[in-house]
Amino acid sequence: MFDLAGYGQQIFNGTVTTIELSVLSLVVSFVIGLLGASAKLARHRALRGIGTVYTTIIRGVPDLVLMLLIFYSLQIWLNELSDWLDSLQNSIDFEFPLDPFTSGVITLGFIYGAYFTETFRGAFLAVPKGQLEAARAYGMSPMLVFRRILFPQMMRYALPGIGNNWQVILKATALVSLIGLSDVVKAAQAAGEATFRTFFFISVAGAVYLVLTIISNGVLMLLERKYAVGVRKAAL
Amino acid sequence: MIDILQGYWQPLLYSDGYRMTGLAMTLWLLVLSCGIGFCLALPLAVLRNARSPLLWFPVWLYTFLFRGTPLYVQLLLIYTGIYGLSFIHNTPPFSEFFRQGLNCTILSFALNTGAYTTEIFAGAIKETAHGEVDAGLAMGMSRVTLYRRIIIPSALRRALPVYSNEVILMLHATTLAFTATVPDILKVTNDAYSATYDPFDCFGLAALIYLCVSFGLIFVFRRAERHFLAYLHP
Numbered sequence: 001m002f003d004l005a006g007y008g009q010q011i012f013n014g015t016v017t018t019i020e021l022s023v024l025s026l027v028v029s030f031v032i033g034l035l036g037a038s039a040k041l042a043r044h045r046a047l048r049g050i051g052t053v054y055t056t057i058i059r060g061v062p063d064l065v066l067m068l069l070i071f072y073s074l075q076i077w078l079n080e081l082s083d084w085l086d087s088l089q090n091s092i093d094f095e096f097p098l099d100p101f102t103s104g105v106i107t108l109g110f111i112y113g114a115y116f117t118e119t120f121r122g123a124f125l126a127v128p129k130g131q132l133e134a135a136r137a138y139g140m141s142p143m144l145v146f147r148r149i150l151f152p153q154m155m156r157y158a159l160p161g162i163g164n165n166w167q168v169i170l171k172a173t174a175l176v177s178l179i180g181l182s183d184v185v186k187a188a189q190a191a192g193e194a195t196f197r198t199f200f201f202i203s204v205a206g207a208v209y210l211v212l213t214i215i216s217n218g219v220l221m222l223l224e225r226k227y228a229v230g231v232r233k234a235a236l
Numbered sequence: 237m238i239d240i241l242q243g244y245w246q247p248l249l250y251s252d253g254y255r256m257t258g259l260a261m262t263l264w265l266l267v268l269s270c271g272i273g274f275c276l277a278l279p280l281a282v283l284r285n286a287r288s289p290l291l292w293f294p295v296w297l298y299t300f301l302f303r304g305t306p307l308y309v310q311l312l313l314i315y316t317g318i319y320g321l322s323f324i325h326n327t328p329p330f331s332e333f334f335r336q337g338l339n340c341t342i343l344s345f346a347l348n349t350g351a352y353t354t355e356i357f358a359g360a361i362k363e364t365a366h367g368e369v370d371a372g373l374a375m376g377m378s379r380v381t382l383y384r385r386i387i388i389p390s391a392l393r394r395a396l397p398v399y400s401n402e403v404i405l406m407l408h409a410t411t412l413a414f415t416a417t418v419p420d421i422l423k424v425t426n427d428a429y430s431a432t433y434d435p436f437d438c439f440g441l442a443a444l445i446y447l448c449v450s451f452g453l454i455f456v457f458r459r460a461e462r463h464f465l466a467y468l469h470p
Contacts, residue, residue, distance in 0.1 A: 068422075206313065
């Protein structure tokens with residue numbers, strides 16, 4: 001039953017790629033989300049406008065379409081940029097090679113940054129204003145207020161949303177096999193085609209995702225417990 | 237972008253001459269998969285809240301399996317995997333069904349959205365105010381009447397905002413259909429891309445169309461929410 005026909009190593013490598021891709025995309029979208037939330041809550045009207053346009057457009061367009069759009073266009077733009085730089089000076093030959101992995105991280109980070117922006121915006125607003133004012137009154141710099149007061153409390157409100165987004169990112173990485181990355185889906189497809197046991201190998205890929213989901217559920221529960229330290233829950 | 241529109245507006249909107257394509261196909265996929273998913277989810281959501289583990293466990297397993305794996309993997313499993321099984325291959329009605337990309341696509345989309353919708357509805361049913369149920373029981377309603385008149389209508393109303401989100405995510409998920417050779421919007425723009433090698437205009441056009449459909453759906457659901465949830469507004 002559990003005979004991987006020598007494709008175990010390939011599927012394992014694909015799984016590692018999937019995990020790396022998801023984690024890196026999470027980091028990128030986390031940072032974009034923090035920036036986006038700050039922009040949407042900024043005093044400047046232009047910044048708020050940019051934030052709103054970004055989240056509205058990204059969340060209105062399917063991720064696969066954005067992925068194809070960014071993956072193919074980014075390559076062309078980078079080529080044009082390097083040609084232009086080459087034409088400026090002849091001594092150095094500029095080149096910006098873009099492999100599917102990097103563009104996958106950029107694309108997924110850019111897309112899910114919009115979802116994180118909304119998550120963080122709500123969480124920032126949930127932190128009582130008086131606490132921030134008190135911190136300012138103590139003479140903390142804005143960065144220190146963010147690090148010591150705003151961020152730790154915001155995380156508590158944001159965690160369920162972060163967990164949700166993480167699950168979505170993890171599953172969205174399967175799309176990256178469509179732009180040529182050899183992730184776990186691609187490896188399973190290749191193994192299935194070679195052995196004529198597609199059903200079995202695709203099921204293996206599905207099982208890998210299920211295990212990853214179960215593990216991340218456990219980690220999330222631990223994190224939620226950590227950030228809920230000192231919070232009293234209403235006893236029902 | 238104008239010349240792509242001129243060359244491809246007809247397949248992009250409704251037909252390439254002998255079959256439904258583009259926007260019409262995308263909407264057809266959306267309506268069919270959400271319709272089947274809805275019909276599947278309603279009874280399953282009731283079972284999901286049942287007391288007996290024999291009833292709720294299979295439903296839980298179904299939603300866990302379909303929500304824990306990517307839709308693309310499910311589509312691959314149904315489209316390429318099942319057809320490869322010799323048992324399916326040699327049984328004429330099955331092989332006929334699973335040979336068509338459209339059938340496999342709709343089956344996998346419906347099962348996927350059915351799992352998410354089951355959880356949405358089950359959550360709403362669980363949170364029915366106990367006073368409503370008590371009142372229904374006090375009126376002497378049977379369990380079936382109670383569900384039909386009180387619990388399900390009220391749960392569906394309260395689930396509407398979350399359900400509208402699921403429908404929009406499903407619209408986005410229909411883009412996967414092109415991997416099973418179903419001629420939806422993305423397939424047509426992908427063909428245009430192969431012909432012109434102009435990714436920004438081709439996929440940008442697809443993005444614009446999907447954006448418009450998303451906004452249209454959001455508008456419709458806002459109207460529906462205002463109608464069905466009017467009693468919640470001051």
